[in-house]
Ligand SMILES: *[C@@H]1O[C@H](CO)[C@@H](O)[C@H](O)[C@H]1NC(C)=O
Ligand SMILES: *[C@@H]1O[C@H](CO)[C@@H](O)[C@H](O)[C@H]1NC(C)=O
């Protein structure tokens with residue numbers, strides 16, 4: 001029997017960094033729409049009917065359909081890494097894969113995107129390729145153009161989550177019982193939670209050093225920026241205090 005694991009992961013933005021937080025792990029008997037729908041509805045119930053705002057998946061078609069039914073308001077897109085992999089497998093041209101990646105991640109307007117995508121498809125002479133025809137339909141699932149203004153906290157790939165699979169595969173490969181397997185998952189989750197606790201503790205107990213005279217502004221930034229981002233913000237702020245306002249400009253005229 002095949003055993004499939006489905007992870008419900010979310011990102012928690014904390015002061016020090018963004019961490020993965022595992023909400024649920026589900027062991028599935030099969031990957032049918034029926035099973036997915038049952039799982040998503042159970043998940044929704046467990047979350048007190050709070051629908052996710054954005055969903056990133058590996059592009060499984062049954063899952064795509066079910067997401068539309070169970071989370072009709074969620075914005076769904078397919079993981080960039082999986083999309084690139086499919087592009088390479090279907091078109092088998094590294095140049096195309098690179099160009100396709102550019103189309104996926106560029107912050108173009110709709111017109112720009114249409115123009116660029118048309119010319120790419122023409123250039124590689126793949127207008128009638130079934131994979132391209134398919135990509136023309138649910139554009140909104142892959143192009144940045146169609147995702148702009150939707151909340152994804154810059155998560156465009158779930159490759160990082162594949163590490164969960166790697167960690168658990170060791171357990172899956174060996175001949176163990178379901179009970180052993182469930183125990184192993186629990187241990188894995190516990191390890192993740194302990195790591196989270198430690199990170200929380202460290203960021204709650206320390207603060208970056210303030211070095212400008214704009215203490216209020218600088219101090220408030222320590223509340224929500226990660227340490228790395230705060231460093232960049234601090235440099236900007238230091239440039240900013242070199243300027244002083246002498247006269248406000250009321251109107252800019254020809255003279
Ligand atoms: C998939 O799994 C569900 C739940 O165990 C079961 O009811 C269903 O018959 C299975 N479908 C197939 C095609 O195996
Ligand atoms: C082509 O892409 C589709 C997704 O669009 C994917 O399911 C399929 O596996 C890819 N084909 C090959 C030969 O890998």
Ligand SMILES: *[C@@H]1O[C@H](CO)[C@@H](O)[C@H](O)[C@H]1NC(C)=O
Pocket residue numbers: 093094095
């Ligand atoms: C890919 O692009 C490079 C540089 O533009 C070119 O030299 C090469 O022939 C192209 N490869 C294919 C398979 O089209």
